Amino acid sequence: MTHSPELPRALLETGINGMAKVRAPGGDGRPVILIRSSLWKAGTEQTPWHDVFDMDNGHVRYFGDHKATSTVEPGRANGNTALLDAFTGHQGHTSEERAGAVPLLLFRAASRSGKVKGHVEFCGLGAIERAEQLVQWSGSEHTTFTNYVYDIALIDLTQEDDKDSWEWIDARRNKSVSNMASLELAPQAWRELVKHGNSALLRLRRRVARAKVTKVPEQRPAPDSTEAKDLEPIYKYFDGRKHEFEAVASAVASHVLRGAGNSYVEEWLTPRSGDGGADFVGRLDIGSGLAGTSLVVLGQAKCVKLDNLVTAEQIARVVARLRRGWIDVFDTTGAYSVPAQTEMVEDQYPIVLINGMDLARELRSMAGDNHGGDLEACIEHILTVRETAVTNRRPEEILLE
Incomplete structure (x- = not known):
């Protein structure tokens, strides 16, 4: 050499x-x-x-x-x-x-x-x-x-x-x-x-973290792709009623975590005000019996314009609310800035990031599984038939169930 x-x-x-x-x-x-x-x-x-x-x-x-x-x-x-x-x-x-x-x-x-x-x-x-x-x-x-x-x-x-x-x-x-x-x-x-x-x-x-960081253009769906055609109507559907997007974010988080072979329990959404910084709450179960444990999952839902970025400051605010044994799932219709991802990787924050392209891909998969590929029918099902309870309970209570 x-x-x-x-x-x-x-x-x-x-x-x-x-x-x-x-x-x-x-x-x-x-x-x-x-x-x-x-x-x-x-x-x-x-x-x-x-x-x-x-x-x-x-x-x-x-x-x-x-x-x-x-x-x-x-x-x-x-x-x-x-x-x-x-x-x-x-x-x-x-x-x-x-x-x-x-x-x-x-x-x-x-x-x-x-x-x-x-x-x-x-x-x-x-x-x-x-x-x-x-x-x-x-x-x-x-x-x-x-x-x-x-x-x-x-x-x-x-x-x-x-x-x-x-x-x-x-x-x-x-x-x-x-x-x-x-x-x-x-x-x-x-x-x-x-x-x-x-x-x-x-x-x-x-910086090894850079290898784990996805540049912003790579988080954007390619023009005329299925994800691009899906993401625009998803954003427009919730424009003006952003709070309803939290139910979809919770369902997508559940689909992502279960798709990795995990046992995930989707629990409740938080009220519009006084939510303590979380939009939905779930529980991730690992193992069973004495060889198992459970983690509290706090969820964030940000329905923003498709060219918007989640910043490092927003990620830091999320981390400040996490306790030992808790993780976060962050869903957005936008993308994550490079500094936000770098800080998360270097500081080893326990956060799952779902950007707009992945959100559209997951929803399309859910629509194909149960709604004949009809994306709007899938969203309507999440908001009505599959409606998740809204409550003001403390996240740690999920571990007592």
Whole structure:
């Protein structure tokens, strides 16, 4: 994967592997620094420090290579020298300075077939945010020593399918290729970092939550699709009588939860005022007997214009009402903003989100099962024949039934 024809091979023998500098147009530059962490060695005499790899939040805290037995100053240890030099580049004031910044490729030891030695996994592309000196305990020698620790931001590689092309590093090793020219082969987020600087790290940092977030256009039904043709009349049906939409939202929530093979009991709707922030209440039963438990389900129903978005603030208000052992189902004819979804995923909120496209799809399925595909007949059945009781009871009472 790291083979460069006619060039010395990339090394990963030590913790900090700074590739030899290259004299290229614009000055000398180091093509890359390969960082390896053997987490299984943490706390040993050989490796007294504890590196932290928080992959989900794009953060690595990595300790330098100065040790209690070192005879040079902390900043003059080979690895620290390379990383401190890289840090200067990462903090460059202009895009030209940052174009020459050394990329960090991070790896960590991986267990394979029960063996912890000999295998590594690629953890990402990084840039140093902070470097600081600290005093460390040296382990069995019962002494202390000074070292550097680095806070490294992992850069988002979503556009590259979480991979980094070695062609970019090859270009940086080519004496005839300038830093700006090699930048064309760099990952998109790295190019953005070079262009805008550290102020852009907040949006360029790797976040696993992003993989679980659906962009707003993807939540909208395609024009002329069945969902698009259904969603418009659904909204118009309840325009001016939004409270009745709560019964439909409750029925859809029941269809979604039961469709996943769960045992769900649809209970009651709340009055128009004094509902405590919930529009409907249900109970999700998991297991049975001693091997079972029940969860309170609070439901939210928002019949809004089809181009409206549920915001992060609205999600936060819902979460504030949840107690331990409660979950929420949020139905809307609109869609959910990216910040709302991101906050929900990162903070692990127990919420089921049903957007307008999914709502139309579920109702169409219900209509096909029991009403010959007649969507309006399905809605009328929910509002009349299947009418759910309206009561002002406390949600926790459902657990007593």
